[in-house]
Amino acid sequence: MRSDAPASQFARPTSGRLDGRVAVVTGAGRGIGRAFALGLAGEGARVAVLSRSADELEEVVGGIRELGSDGLALVVDCMDGPAIKQAVDDAAAHFGGLDILFNNVGGLIGDLTQLVALDHDDELFEQNLFLNLTTAYYGSRAALPHMVEGGYGRIVNTGSGYAKRGGGLISYSAAKHGVVGLTRAMAYQVPQEITVNCFCPGWTETALADWDRLAVLVGSAEAARSSAASENVQQRILEAHELAPMAVLLACPESAGITGQVISVDGGYRI
Template sequence: MSGSLAGRVAVVTGAGRGIGRAIALGMASAGATVVVSSRTREQLDQVVAAIAGAGGEAMAVVADAADEDQARRPVRAAVSEWGRVDVLVNNVGGSTGGNHDPFSGDAEAFMGTLRLNLVSAFWTSQEALPPMRDQGHGRIINIGSGASKRAAASVAYTAAKHGLVGLTKQLAVAAAPHGITVNCLCPGWTNTSLVDFERLAAARGISAAQARAEAEADCAQRRILEPGELAPMAVMLASEAGRGITGQVISVDGGYRL
């Protein structure tokens, strides 16, 4: 889809590494100008350098998505610098730590994970929607999870990722009259720093090799996907080819728990 995003401005959160980085690079290769954000300046600078090295244009915005004002910052930067935002990828997510046991866990651990994975996506989307409405065009892509469709993680993470599906569908209804689409793209087991088989194995008292083998067995393709495999679908949804797709939950996961 080379050139399919020419002239567009895309914002990708959590773009310093993993899936967010891969999507940012994919959108840049399709011609988009990209604003990348995360909490780590060094990682963002590396992404910007990679995009610039390929002839693209990008800006890094350091922001903590768990803070409302900072979550809105990358969209504001895009509008300030280029006067528009055409694509928003709400990729930031993960666990904020703490005790997530539903019987003994603390409420702040639950709320922190909800804020990072769900509420932050609302804040960023709310910042992007008015300029998208004004220009009569926009694409919002929320990055969900296998836990968006089934019980697959902690109570907080699964609740947040399920909530992201509801947010996607309701925003899609509200935004459709203004030429804006909203979709949820769900990975499964993917080779990122968040998938730490040593840590997962230690928590279950098994070997890292066994933990990886069990993860691979979760997928029909019997493998762990690479982050770059999510990028083509994200680019398609962001392009004019994705105009008729909205309110959908789309998996690129190797057939996770079919």
């Protein structure tokens, strides 16, 4: 059973490090994206949250407001590149600028038996690449002009433990390796006041870690969860809220010297 931490977990400090800043988080209706959004709001950022589910987004916006900040829910199909760009522009227009972008949307499309190398469905390969890699391009392409205009920018792309290693499903792993390349290339090509980093979670209690779904690969949900937990030093599955402090740091002014980096919060995954 997975449960998201309450908004109070991210209680706003006396002086927020992100007061006055505006953030956009894609894939923010639940799990890691939700934790990122609440973490940013807890430091004073106004946050626009994007996903396909209006109900989930409204719950996150409620949490943002509970923390004393302002939120905006934008329902977007992130398989539509132009729609991502429009939503980012809409968020900037609503709040009067844009400082922080978390390209977090991702996951797995299709039956897992259709995603292994010998039997991979061609269309699903393209769709999984788009969901996990190309979406980050579209979000960044829309956000960068606003960041240049405002003189401040933090772009954080969500990678994976499989962004640096083999062992994952091929379309997902290829896309997440691509996120690392996108991050490093972009870091060279933006003004100094903008940083671009890749945040890599390990196994985390989210919808992506659907143990019943993963059971098809290893025999049972219990075996899937046990196998995942065994892959890191701490021998456990992390909770989404544990990822927020590092994500917030990458968004803050004091992270100005951190760019082009691949940073993991994963319990020591396959070290």
